[in-house]
Amino acid sequence: MNPSTTHPDPGAPAPREVRGLPKAQLHLHLTGAMRPTTLAALAARDGVDVPPPLPTTVGTWADFQHRYDTARTVIRTPADVHRVVTEAAEDDAADGCGWLEIQVDPTSYAPVFGGLAPALEAVIDAARQAPVPTGVIVASAWTRAPEHAVTLARLAARYAGDGVVGFGLSNDERHATVADFAPAFAITADAGLLAVPHAGFYTGPRHVRACVEHLRADRIGHGTAAARDPATLSLLAERQVALEICPTSYPPFGVHELATIPLRPLLDAGVPVALATDDPLLFGTGLAAQYAICRDVLGLTDAELARVAAASIRHSAAPQQLKAELQRRVDSWLRDGSPRPGTASSAPAAC
Structure with missing residues (x-):
């Protein structure tokens, strides 16, 4: 998907180049960050059939999960992890990203990496060498037992300050009770990690509220259901x-x-919003294109895009000095439209 960036009013000033807007990427899953070409190469190496694209009509969670699980099977070595993280960071950097957070549930990688810790360490090592400053978010799944989340929370806490910056819950949130996961989030809160569960994708506003009240969420993955309830917005x-x-x-x-x-x-309710790509391997859209969609389809102005980009920076786990520098560049972009230093405004969209 590559929305046009042409301004609808020919008489109005040309919109600023969204790739030049500094931003943080806060919601990106490891397997879903893979380039399609990398998936094809690793699948050919391993004799795995490349999963087909997602249906253009409405599909199911099972459609998505099958494709994601198949793609994940080609990530088998630390070198594979390094390639995926490096290429994802390169793609996001071309789209103006100055800080990246990559999310991984080490459970599914543990069998081929020799355990949960080796799987996580491979991601941490890759993040340290990425061409964009990168933090790692450890995630359990709503579909696994709360006791497993506690195991992963302890693992995440062990690496707090050594590459891990947050703890989350991903997958289909319809199959769990939020309060059951509070012990896991208490462990990671004590370690100073951000709490970033998915919520409000399939579920309603009550689920979003529960994640704030029981898990002390700092951010919510998706959470669009909150818009249906004024109390949750507040x-x-x-x-x-x-x-x-x-x-x-x-x-x-x-x-x-x-x-x-x-x-x-x-935005009108004062809720901070950060735009992200989730799984560009399957959804086919890079970070800058998400901003272009919000301008071209949802009507956000350049000032509002800058507000969103600033929120992504402010609510990230980036070091304060980097946050200040990225915010300065956001202000510069809004003032004069200048691209981020070192980023060509004609860089190709990530996919």
């Missing part, structure tokens, strides 16, 4: 809990069409 705005909105993740599941993503109500 809670998110009051506590400044950011939502990681990934526009192209919703149409394949019938959650939203692009034009119905409630970005404007979220």
